[in-house]
Amino acid sequence: MELRLIAVGQRMPRWVEEGWREFARRMPAQLPLRLLEVPLGRRGRHQSIDAALAEEGRRVLTAAGNARIVALDCRGHPLSTSGVVARMEGWLQDGRDVALLIGGPDGLYRECLTQAEYRWCLSPLTLPHMLVRVIVAEQLYRAWTVLQNHPYHRGG
Numbered sequence: 001m002e003l004r005l006i007a008v009g010q011r012m013p014r015w016v017e018e019g020w021r022e023f024a025r026r027m028p029a030q031l032p033l034r035l036l037e038v039p040l041g042r043r044g045r046h047q048s049i050d051a052a053l054a055e056e057g058r059r060v061l062t063a064a065g066n067a068r069i070v071a072l073d074c075r076g077h078p079l080s081t082s083g084v085v086a087r088m089e090g091w092l093q094d095g096r097d098v099a100l101l102i103g104g105p106d107g108l109y110r111e112c113l114t115q116a117e118y119r120w121c122l123s124p125l126t127l128p129h130m131l132v133r134v135i136v137a138e139q140l141y142r143a144w145t146v147l148q149n150h151p152y153h154r155g156g
């Protein structure tokens with residue numbers, strides 16, 4: 001199985017690329033973390049934001065395929081580290097790929113949210129989408145280290 005970060009928006013600054021890659025490269029072979037970037041929908045005078053979001057949403061859901069869907073969403077529910085660990089344990093037992101969806105500047109298309117089995121809120125703050133991929137990668141790595149009794153996570 002794999003964890004798939006599906007993010008709207010391409011060509012991120014180098015620090016974003018390096019940040020998420022640092023944690024992705026630490027993931028084990030049996031639980032790789034892969035990033036799929038999908039292009040922004042067209043925005044312009046003749047294209048509504050909703051149409052652009054729908055275009056992005058279609059691309060995101062195609063990239064998710066049959067994977068279990070978790071949407072990153074400011075209006076979702078928070079998870080503690082032990083909550084992420086418990087979810088990861090469930091994912092590993094189930095064996096299905098997991099798609100973690102990150103929206104673009106206008107958020108995620110509504111169908112991405114309705115198809116998600118969980119809407120994960122990282123903080124009450126709205127975070128820049130490029131930072132979200134780095135935080136999610138780190139939190140997934142952290143959860144993995146907890147499952148392995150690896151000393152990376154020293155929290156309570």
Ligand SMILES: C[S@@+](CC[C@H](N)C(=O)[O-])C[C@H]1O[C@@H](n2cnc3c(N)ncnc32)[C@H](O)[C@@H]1O
Nearest residue numbers: 072073102103107108121122123125126127129
């Ligand atoms: C710049 S935000 C989009 C803001 C948009 N106005 C909205 O309300 O969703 C881009 C993406 O980053 C993710 N994101 C931003 N802050 C987040 C948070 N606190 N928790 C979870 N995901 C977040 C979401 O996937 C969001 O679609």
